[in-house]
Amino acid sequence: MSTPTAGARPDEVRRHNRTALLRRLHVDGPSTRAELATELGLNRSTIKALVDGLAESGIVQERVPRARSGAGRPSLLVLPQPQAAVVLAVDIRVEQVAIALVGLGGEMLGRNRWNLHGRTREPDEVITHIVESTRVLAEELDVKTFGVGVSVPGVVRRSDGFVHEAPNLRWRDVPLGDRLGATLGVPIRVGNDAEIGALAEHLRGAARGSEDVVYVSADIGVGAGVISDGAALRGTGGYIGELGHMVVNPAGRDCHCGSRGCWETEVGELAMCRALSLPEGSPRGAVVAELRALRPGDDTLAEFRRWLTIGVINIVNAFSPELVVLGDLFTALPRDLVDAVGLEVGKRSLVSRAIGGTRILPSTLGADGKLIGAAELAFEPVLGTV
Incomplete structure (x- = not known):
């Protein structure tokens, strides 16, 4: 948690602490006052004043936990009120x-x-x-x-x-x-x-607790979001994440962005259709069904895997994430294919070897x-x- 700047007025400190407490409850769920004091680094009297004020405003509620332990007075849970x-x-x-x-x-x-x-x-x-x-x-x-x-x-x-x-x-x-x-x-x-998508995974999904993450999603196109040192990497003007348009195959297909051989032309939805021998533009459900029907050891996606691996190696070398999360259509890829990509990244990425390996996991959040x-x-x- 960041600390208020030196010389901050008391009302600014209270507002800062109140926001930090609300964010803790919003992201991590119900907690006792004692837990909040420990995690936020605040004394119990400050936590009491903050919780009492939020409860009076109807923003939080306190209740006895359903599961109780010990014979003493139970610690009340502080719960955010959704509405x-x-x-x-x-x-x-x-x-x-x-x-x-x-x-x-x-x-x-x-x-x-x-x-x-x-x-x-x-x-x-x-x-x-x-x-x-x-x-x-x-x-x-x-x-x-x-x-x-x-x-x-x-x-x-x-x-x-x-x-x-x-x-x-x-x-x-x-x-x-x-x-x-x-x-x-x-x-x-x-x-x-x-x-x-990266923000969602970082706060509530597969990347929860990870400080350096790249989220890569495949839909019609391919995009990426980067969490660096716990914060979103945004670039000048907020324009960042178009990793689907890094060129991986100069002799590849024309891309709608005006370039040729972009990563998304090799691993996006249309590329999946080609690899699976489905007509381009096939219903999304048909693509997912074919991906999930592949058996371990099936080499149908061998060429697709090659390009996915090259792109992930480039991402790891550029951003040094501890975790790469695969979202949207990538979540339907066979587990053995994802594991094979991870092994290749570990062998071929200088950065991955330097940091002791980069994990590659599918999103846990589904369509939401x-x-x-x-x-x-x-x-x-x-x-x-x-």
């Missing part, structure tokens, strides 16, 4: 949009999703549908939203949510953050989908990963204001 602070999470994909209203503590209170095709993929249509669906869902649940987090498969300027380009959506220069903010009237944060990450993106500023 005390609710955010909207939006996951925009090439083929569908999902929204969820998520309460303090990460509980999904309600959700909706719809498919995109033809005209419904246009920015105006997507924005209108998000706004209308959010209003209906909020009325049904009788909750107020404090902020919005949006995941987009494209190059996004983090300062204002401006989508410079989302090639697979055919979006260019879309002021998504400004338009949603003006309509919904709450703070909006927009991020690249892979960056948001981007929604979870979008909610966490929205909660970042909200926890300091509720």
Whole structure:
């Protein structure tokens, strides 16, 4: 936990401590006052004052734990109250949009999703549908939203949510953050989908407890999010994570980005279809079914594995992560293939050998990963204001 700067006023210190306590409860769940004092490095009287104030505001509640031990007075659990602070999470994909209203503590209170095709993929249509669906869902649940987090498969300027380009959506220069903010009237944060996936895995998934992580996801395209020393790596203007467009095969296929032989042309969804002898554009379910039907030792994906390995080696050499998390379609890859990639990375990556090995694991969050990450993106500023 960071400490307040020297000379901070008492009210600033209280606000800092209050936010730290709320974040601890939001991410890690119910805890006793004693545990909170130890983990946050605060004395018990400070924790008591903070918890009492939050309880009076209805943001937390205290109760006796169901499982009790010992004969003495039980320590009360401090629990975040989900409806005390609710955010909207939006996951925009090439083929569908999902929204969820998520309460303090990460509980999904309600959700909706719809498919995109033809005209419904246009920015105006997507924005209108998000706004209308959010209003209906909020009325049904009788909750107020404090902020919005949006995941987009494209190059996004983090300062204002401006989508410079989302090639697979055919979006260019879309002021998504400004338009949603003006309509919904709450703070909006927009991020690249892979960056948001990395955030979700770091806080609530396979990368929980890891400080240096790269999350790589395969959909129509391939993207990556980087957690370095416990914080998201964002680059100039927030533009980072387009590792799907690193060139791995100069003699390869043309990519929609204007280059040739990008990694996503070798390991993205269309590449999976080719490797599995499926028509390009086959339903997602058919691709997943074929991947999961492969038996250990099957060499159908040998060439695919080669390119996946090369890309992961480059990632490990560039970012030195202790963990690489594979998301979206990559989670359907056979376990023996993922293990084989890990072995090759250990042999061929100078950095992996230097740090004692890099683990490669599938995501544990399933289809909700981007929604979870979008909610966490929205909660970042909200926890300091509720």
